[in-house]
Amino acid sequence: MIDLALEWLNLVLRWMHLIFGIAWIGSSFFFVWLDNSLRKGIDQQPGVLGQAWLIHGGGFYFTEKYSVAPPQLPKELHWFKYESYFTWLSGFFLLGALYYVGADLYLIDAKVLPMGRWEAISLSVASLVLGWVIYDRLCKSPLGKNDAALAVVGFVLLVAAAWGYTQVFSARAAYLHVGALIGTIMTANVAHNIIPNQRKAVAQMLAGQVPDPSYGKQAKQRSLHNNYLTLPVLFAMISNHYPVTYGHPYGWVILAVVMIIGGLVRHFFNLKNQGRGTRYEFLAVAFLLVVGLVFFSQWDPRHKALAGGATLEDAQKIVAARCVACHAARPTFDGIAEAPKGVMLETPEQMRRFAALINQQAVRSEAMPPGNATEITDEERAILGAWIAAGAKLD
Secondary structure, X not given: OXXXXXXXXXXXXXXXXXXXXXXXXXXXXXXXXXXXXXXXXXXXXXXEEEEEEEXXXXXXXXXXXXXXXXXXXXXXXXXXXXXXXXXXXXXXXXXXXXXHOOHHHHHOOOOOOOOOHHHHHHHHHHHHHHHHHHHHHHHHOHHHHOHHHHHHHHHHHHHHHHHHXXXXXXXXXXXXXXXXXXXXHHHHHHHHHHHHHHXXXXXXXXXXXXXXXXXXXXXXXXXXXXXXXXXXXXXXXXXXXXXXXXXXXXXXXXXXXXXXXXXXXXXXXXXXHOOXXXXXXXXXXXXXXXXXXXXXXXXXXXXXXXXXXXXXXXXXXXXXXHOOOOOOOOOOOOOOOOOXXXXXXOOHXXXXXXXXXXXXXXXXXXXXXXXXXXXXXXXXXXXXXXXXXXXXXXX
């Protein structure tokens, strides 16, 4: 019953995280597009930075942006913050429900670094807090005045974090933690910089003062960072379904290239919406990098071809010892209520049916078993690969 309840908790939290994330990213993309699409109007009032006309749902909309603030505050002012807060909260609870509750299975990989449950959880939480503190200090340092230099240093630190996570957590957890780190930085930007600066500007207006333009400039910088981080964080969050990424021995390199791809794509759209030309070369480079990742992911120095063939009996012994505890009609592994993805491997016919998944998850990558919980060896992976390469024959 507890295992089933945890499965439902995982589902509900994932659903909530997706809903809140759509709301946050949707509003973020819209406002960045709106900001980039503002144009000077012949009839705009003094203090107005730009205007934009929009049509949606059968209606026309007219929007103006002030360079600092309007002459007086309207009676009703809409704030956009809870989408971000609830996205992070639902994501953190999802992280806890899956990776903290199931730390021995999903978070810890003894082959990478043996450690206790609470040691791993503490390291996880501390890394998210430390990551935000380092980033925030960089933005407030003299380096923060140079956007290009700050972007380069920030990218290097994120890649270093990606590599570091692979040295302490399971490969799957490492990728997810990069996403959690980026998501924490993005939400903390909203909670500790963007919204507070907006509140300061509003407070100055209520006091009859002219708002300090530096508040808007700081908030704008953090908002732009969030814009460029959106695509990489989405990739990191969905990557746990694709072991070809996190399961590669140099998965952190793949993630680093994905960050570059995401930045190039966002930069293309930002420039286009600003009216600075349609720079297809950014998309071309991004496409070539994706093609490069396809070829790079094929290379895995860990796995060598097995000399000689492998029989069904050889493969079945390994599957029975290393896989069936989870992949069965009635799993016996603690914390597993039903066979993951409905994949059952109790019979030769089932093994053959799911041979491609076995090859993807346990041979070409080391995604399965999670955290190598059943201690499958490299030789056993090679035997499974040889049986599949020979056609996954049942005789």
